[in-house]
Amino acid sequence: MSDIRTLALQCRDAAQQLGQLSTQARSALLVSMADALGADAPGILAANEKDLQAARDKGVGTAMLDRLALNPSRLAGVADALREVAALPDPVGEVTRDYVRPNGIRVQKVRVPLGVIAMIYEARPNVTADAAALCIKAGNGVILRGGSEAIHSNMAIAASLKRALRQAGLPEAALTLVEDLRRETMLELLQLNDIIDLAIPRGGEGLIRFVAEHARVPVIKHYKGVCHLFVDDSADLDLAVRLLIDGKVSRPAACNSLETLLVHEAIASRFLPVAAAALRERGVELRGDTATQALLADVLPASEADYAAEYLDLILSIRVVPDMGAAIAHIQRYTSDHTEVIATGNPAHGETFVHALRSAVVMVNASSRFSDGGELGLGAEIGISTTRLHSYGPMGLEALTVERFVVRGEGQVRH
Amino acid sequence: MSDIRTLALQCRDAAQQLGQLSTQARSALLVSMADALGADAPGILAANEKDLQAARDKGVGTAMLDRLALNPSRLAGVADALREVAALPDPVGEVTRDYVRPNGIRVQKVRVPLGVIAMIYEARPNVTADAAALCIKAGNGVILRGGSEAIHSNMAIAASLKRALRQAGLPEAALTLVEDLRRETMLELLQLNDIIDLAIPRGGEGLIRFVAEHARVPVIKHYKGVCHLFVDDSADLDLAVRLLIDGKVSRPAACNSLETLLVHEAIASRFLPVAAAALRERGVELRGDTATQALLADVLPASEADYAAEYLDLILSIRVVPDMGAAIAHIQRYTSDHTEVIATGNPAHGETFVHALRSAVVMVNASSRFSDGGELGLGAEIGISTTRLHSYGPMGLEALTVERFVVRGEGQVRH
Numbered sequence: 125m126s127d128i129r130t131l132a133l134q135c136r137d138a139a140q141q142l143g144q145l146s147t148q149a150r151s152a153l154l155v156s157m158a159d160a161l162g163a164d165a166p167g168i169l170a171a172n173e174k175d176l177q178a179a180r181d182k183g184v185g186t187a188m189l190d191r192l193a194l195n196p197s198r199l200a201g202v203a204d205a206l207r208e209v210a211a212l213p214d215p216v217g218e219v220t221r222d223y224v225r226p227n228g229i230r231v232q233k234v235r236v237p238l239g240v241i242a243m244i245y246e247a248r249p250n251v252t253a254d255a256a257a258l259c260i261k262a263g264n265g266v267i268l269r270g271g272s273e274a275i276h277s278n279m280a281i282a283a284s285l286k287r288a289l290r291q292a293g294l295p296e297a298a299l300t301l302v303e304d305l306r307r308e309t310m311l312e313l314l315q316l317n318d319i320i321d322l323a324i325p326r327g328g329e330g331l332i333r334f335v336a337e338h339a340r341v342p343v344i345k346h347y348k349g350v351c352h353l354f355v356d357d358s359a360d361l362d363l364a365v366r367l368l369i370d371g372k373v374s375r376p377a378a379c380n381s382l383e384t385l386l387v388h389e390a391i392a393s394r395f396l397p398v399a400a401a402a403l404r405e406r407g408v409e410l411r412g413d414t415a416t417q418a419l420l421a422d423v424l425p426a427s428e429a430d431y432a433a434e435y436l437d438l439i440l441s442i443r444v445v446p447d448m449g450a451a452i453a454h455i456q457r458y459t460s461d462h463t464e465v466i467a468t469g470n471p472a473h474g475e476t477f478v479h480a481l482r483s484a485v486v487m488v489n490a491s492s493r494f495s496d497g498g499e500l501g502l503g504a505e506i507g508i509s510t511t512r513l514h515s516y517g518p519m520g521l522e523a524l525t526v527e528r529f530v531v532r533g534e535g536q537v538r539h
Numbered sequence: 540m541s542d543i544r545t546l547a548l549q550c551r552d553a554a555q556q557l558g559q560l561s562t563q564a565r566s567a568l569l570v571s572m573a574d575a576l577g578a579d580a581p582g583i584l585a586a587n588e589k590d591l592q593a594a595r596d597k598g599v600g601t602a603m604l605d606r607l608a609l610n611p612s613r614l615a616g617v618a619d620a621l622r623e624v625a626a627l628p629d630p631v632g633e634v635t636r637d638y639v640r641p642n643g644i645r646v647q648k649v650r651v652p653l654g655v656i657a658m659i660y661e662a663r664p665n666v667t668a669d670a671a672a673l674c675i676k677a678g679n680g681v682i683l684r685g686g687s688e689a690i691h692s693n694m695a696i697a698a699s700l701k702r703a704l705r706q707a708g709l710p711e712a713a714l715t716l717v718e719d720l721r722r723e724t725m726l727e728l729l730q731l732n733d734i735i736d737l738a739i740p741r742g743g744e745g746l747i748r749f750v751a752e753h754a755r756v757p758v759i760k761h762y763k764g765v766c767h768l769f770v771d772d773s774a775d776l777d778l779a780v781r782l783l784i785d786g787k788v789s790r791p792a793a794c795n796s797l798e799t800l801l802v803h804e805a806i807a808s809r810f811l812p813v814a815a816a817a818l819r820e821r822g823v824e825l826r827g828d829t830a831t832q833a834l835l836a837d838v839l840p841a842s843e844a845d846y847a848a849e850y851l852d853l854i855l856s857i858r859v860v861p862d863m864g865a866a867i868a869h870i871q872r873y874t875s876d877h878t879e880v881i882a883t884g885n886p887a888h889g890e891t892f893v894h895a896l897r898s899a900v901v902m903v904n905a906s907s908r909f910s911d912g913g914e915l916g917l918g919a920e921i922g923i924s925t926t927r928l929h930s931y932g933p934m935g936l937e938a939l940t941v942e943r944f945v946v947r948g949e950g951q952v953r954h
Contacts, residue, residue, distance in 0.1 A: 533902065
C-alpha cells in the first residue's frame with residue numbers, strides 16, 4: 125500500500141473516534157490546541173523564519189512574503205481564532221427533522237460529521253490551524269496538504285496541534301499533514317474516493333482547477349467572484365454610492381468585491397457622475413459601454429473580456445441598461461454564481477431580482493462584502509462554494525456535516 | 540460544439556425558466572404530464588412492445604423482461620405517481636434559516652433548484668417518468684440517459700411528457716432524453732461539469748461504478764446495501780424475529796434487505812434456533828461462524844466474503860458476538876454505509892448503537908425495509924446516497940435542491 129493511502133486510512137480510523145467525542149470534549153481539544161500554539165510559539169516562529177528565508181532566496185514578491193509571514197501577534201491571532209471556533213455552537217447531533225410516521229416509527233434527521241476532509245491550500249500557514257480546527261470541531265478527520273513555501277511553518281504548527289491530540293488521548297492521525305509534496309502524491313491523494321469524503325481547495329484559480337480536474341473525490345470550490353451591483357431607477361443614490369464604494373474599494377483583492385456596475389438608464393445621468401467622482405477619488409479605473417462613455421469623460425471601452433473579468437484590482441466595468449430585465453440578463457450571462465447586489469427603493473424589484481438570479485448570495489441594499497462566513501453569522505468560514513451541491517455560498521461548520529436518518533420503532537415491519 | 544453539449548446547454552437554459560415557475564405552475568405541469576401519459580397510452584404500449592420483442596429476440600431473461608414490460612395498469616400507475624409528486628410539498632423557496640445580524644442585515648437561507656440533473660439508468664422505463672417528475676417538481680432541468688433495451692418506450696414516454704411542457708408554453712429542452720446511446724456520448728455527457736450540476740446513476744453496480752469512475756460532474760450514488768441486524772441481549776426475541784423475517788424475506792433483492800445477523804452470545808442459544816426455524820421455513824439459506832454452527836445444524840461456514848456480500852437473495856450470514864462493542868466493530872468493518880438495525884430492550888444500548896455507527900440510516904427496533912424514501916415520509920425517492928455529501932440515505936425532493944443566501948439591508952456596508 126502506498127504511503128499516502130496508509131496515512132489516509134489512519135486518518136479515517138482516527139476520524140471515527142473524533143466523531144464520537146462529546147461537544148465538550150471537541151471544544152476542550154480546540155482550546156488545548158490554542159494553548160499548545162501559544163506554548164510552541166518560539167519554535168513555530170523559527171520554522172516560519174526558515175520558510176521566509178527560503179522564499180527571499182528564491183526572490184518571491186512582497187505580497188507572497190506577507191501571506192507567508194507569521195509574527196507573535198499573528199500567531200496569537202491564530203490561537204484566538206481556535207478559541208473562537210471552540211466556542212461556536214456544535215452542528216454535530218443537531219436534529220433537523222423529527223416526525224412520527226403513521227405506523228408509529230419516529231424518524232429523525234440528525235447531523236453527523238462528513239468523515240475525512242482533505243484541505244489543499246497555498247502559502248498562508250494560518251490555514252493549517254484554522255482549517256484543522258473547523259474540521260475537528262465538526263468531528264472530522266483532516267488531511268492538510270499545504271504549499272512547499274510554508275512547509276516548515278506547517279510542520280511546526282501541525283506538531284503543536286498533534287501534541288494537543290496526544291494529550292487528550294486521541295490518535296494524532298486525526299490531523300494529518302502531508303509532508304511529501306510531490307505532485308504525484310497529491311494526485312494519488314485526490315484519487316482516494318473510498319477514504320476521503322470531501323476535498324476543499326483554497327488558493328489561486330490554477331490550484332483550484334488542478335484539484336477539480338484531477339480529483340476522483342468530491343470537491344467543493346469556487347473559481348472566482350465576478351460580483352455585480354445593479355442600481356435600479358428607484359434606488360436611493362447615496363445608498364447606492366455607499367454600496368459601490370464599499371464593494372469596490374474596501375478590499376479589491378477579495379472574491380466578494382464588485383467587478384461590474386449596472387445602472388438603470390433613467391438615473392444614469394444623475395448617478396454615474398457622482399459615482400465616478402467617488403470612485404476616481406479612491407483611484408478606481410473605469411471601463412464602460414458607449415452609454416457610460418457618453419456620460420463620463422476618460423472612460424476606456426469595456427470589452428466582453430472586461431465583463432467576464434475578476435479584476436481583483438481597482439478597476440470597475442460599467443454598463444447602462446434599459447431596465448431590470450436587461451440587468452438580470454447581463455448577470456445571467458456573466459455570473460460566477462458568487463454574489464449579486466441590487467440597490468433599489470422598490471421592494472417588489474428586490475424580490476424579482478432575488479427570484480430571477482441563482483447565485484449563491486443575493487443582496488438587496490447591502491454590500492457584496494457581507495458575502496463572507498463571518499459576516500453572514502456562520503462564525504467562521506472553511507471556504508466558499510459556487511457548486512450548487514451540498515453547500516452554496518460561504519461555508520461554515522454546518523457545511524462540514526451531513527444529515528442522516530435515525531429511526532426508532534417498537535418492532536414495526538414493512539410487510 | 541458537440542451535439543450532446545448543445546443539448547445540455549439547451550436544458551440548462553430551459554431549467555432557468557422552470558426554476559422561476561410558481562409552485563402551482565410546476566404542480567399543474569406534472570398533472571398535465573400525467574394526463575398526457577394517459578392520452579398517449581396506446582402509442583407508449585406499442586413502443587414498449589417493440590422493446591420487448593427486441594429483448595425476446597436477444598434471449599433476455601424473464602426478470603429483465605419483467606422490469607422492461609409496461610401494460611395498461613403499470614402505465615396508469617406511472618401516471619398516478621406523477622400526480623402524487625405533483626401533490627407533494629414544494630421544497631423550492633423554503634426558508635431554512637432567517638435571522639438579523641447585529642448590523643441590521645437580514646440573512647435568510649432559501650432553497651433553490653440545483654439546475655440540471657443527469658439521470659443515468661437501466662431497463663425500467665417508468666424511471667423516465669418518475670425521475671423527470673421529481674427533477675421538474677424541484678425546478679430542475681433533467682437529462683435522461685436510459686438503457687438501449689428501453690429506448691422505444693423511453694422515447695414514447697419522453698415525447699408525451701414534452702407535449703405537456705409545450706402546451707404549458709415551456710421549452711421542451713427542460714426534459715432532454717439522450718437518444719444517442721453510444722458509450723462515448725455518455726462519457727462526454729459526464730464531462731460537462733460547467734453545465735450539469737449532478738448525475739444520479741441508478742441500476743446495477745457495474746453501471747454505477749462506470750459513472751462514478753468516469754464522471755467529472757458530481758455524482759450521488761450507492762453501490763450496495765450490506766444491512767446488519769444486531770440482536771442485543773436485552774431484545775424482545777419475538778420482535779427480533781419479526782424484524783429479521785421482514786428484513787431478509789419480504790424482498791431479498793432490495794438494497795435495504797438484511798444480509799447479516801449479529802447475535803449477542805447471552806441469548807444466542809435461545810434466539811438462534813427460533814430464528815433459524817422461521818428463516819428456513821421461508822427458504823433462507825444460513826451461513827455462520829463456528830458459534831452459530833455449534834447451535835444450529837446444517838449451517839455452512841461464513842467466510843470473509845460472506846460478511847462483505849450483498850446477496851440480493853435468500854441467504855443470510857450470521858455471527859455470534861460477545862457484546863455490543865463487537866457487533867459495532869463488525870459493522871464498522873463490513874458496512875456499506877446504508878442501513879443498520881439494533882433490536883434491543885435497553886434504550887441506552889439503542890443510543891450507543893446509533894451514536895457509534897455512521898451509516899446513512901440507523902434503526903432501533905424497526906425493520907431495515909423502512910430505509911426507503913416513501914417509508915421515511917419523503918413522498919418519493921429519486922435515489923439513495925451512501926456518499927456523505929449533500930445527501931445521505933434515501934433522497935427525496937429536498938435532495939434535488941440546495942440552500943443559498945438572501946440578504947436584505949438598508950444600505951449597510953462592511954467598512
